Amino acid sequence: MNLFSRIWNSSLGKKYIMAVTGCALFLFVLGHMVGNLQVFLGPEAINRYGAFLQGLGELLWVVRLSLLAIIVLHIVSAVRLTAENRAARAVGYTDYRPVGSSYASRTMMMSGLIIAAFIIYHLLHFTVQNQAINLTGKSFVDLHDAKGRHDVFAMMIAGFRQPIVSLFYIIAMALLCLHLSHGVSAMFQSLGWKKNYYKPLLDKGARLLAIAIFVGYTSIPIAILLGYGKNYAPGLTPGPTASEFSPIGGAR
Numbered sequence: 542m543n544l545f546s547r548i549w550n551s552s553l554g555k556k557y558i559m560a561v562t563g564c565a566l567f568l569f570v571l572g573h574m575v576g577n578l579q580v581f582l583g584p585e586a587i588n589r590y591g592a593f594l595q596g597l598g599e600l601l602w603v604v605r606l607s608l609l610a611i612i613v614l615h616i617v618s619a620v621r622l623t624a625e626n627r628a629a630r631a632v633g634y635t636d637y638r639p640v641g642s643s644y645a646s647r648t649m650m651m652s653g654l655i656i657a658a659f660i661i662y663h664l665l666h667f668t669v670q671n672q673a674i675n676l677t678g679k680s681f682v683d684l685h686d687a688k689g690r691h692d693v694f695a696m697m698i699a700g701f702r703q704p705i706v707s708l709f710y711i712i713a714m715a716l717l718c719l720h721l722s723h724g725v726s727a728m729f730q731s732l733g734w735k736k737n738y739y740k741p742l743l744d745k746g747a748r749l750l751a752i753a754i755f756v757g758y759t760s761i762p763i764a765i766l767l768g769y770g771k772n773y774a775p776g777l778t779p780g781p782t783a784s785e786f787s788p789i790g791g792a793r
Contacts, residue, residue: 552625555618560731562615563724574757584694588686591693616657659713676703698770707762714758722751
């Protein structure tokens with residue numbers, strides 16, 4: 542406890558906490574994207590994946606609570622670091638002109654807090670499956686496929702078919718990837734792993750990863766808005782697959 546207290550009460554310690562928690566959250570973002578992209582393999586794949594997660598039982602809640610704790614630690618350490626930095630600068634800039642800093646690095650706090658708000662909404666939407674916010678007028682809890690599993694495919698199709706929901710999701714993913722474009726590189730710096738001779742490579746790699754993640758996540762709502770899965774009905778398998786989707790003609 543004393544060790545954690547010393548780490549938490551030092552600026553360097555909070556930077557390490559931000560880096561370690563940021564790394565864990567980044568790995569989760571990648572894993573979550575890979576899982577979600579199974580929607581393009583059709584209902585059988587994504588529903589099987591959903592059933593596997595639900596089959597973890599109490600372990601799934603351990604993972605969820607651990608992720609929640611990591612998110613809280615990441616946000617609180619960021620807020621405290623920002624407050625300390627502002628307090629250390631007794632007099633603000635009269636004419637602030639950022640030099641050598643990107644827009645992503647200057648908006649880390651803002652984008653992080655908006656992402657946190659989106660996470661809450663996203664959990665209520667697809668995890669808690671709150672009927673009041675899905676804009677469909679129907680409960681996602683009642684969706685089951687022909688094998689009796691929760692129909693994740695139907696839930697995603699119905700959820701992202703709402704333009705407002707999809708737009709909010711796309712904007713949130715843009716902010717997340719803006720955050721990651723700087724955060725991934727900053728993580729290496731906080732851990733002391735960012736050396737000058739490969740710093741440009743890390744910075745460019747972080748931006749490319751952020752773009753890839755943005756494309757991966759947003760391809761789902763965009764494809765659904767363009768017609769992917771429009772002929773699918775809950776309880777039917779195998780349903781549409783990736784080969785049945787055309788960005789021009791929609792689902793065939």
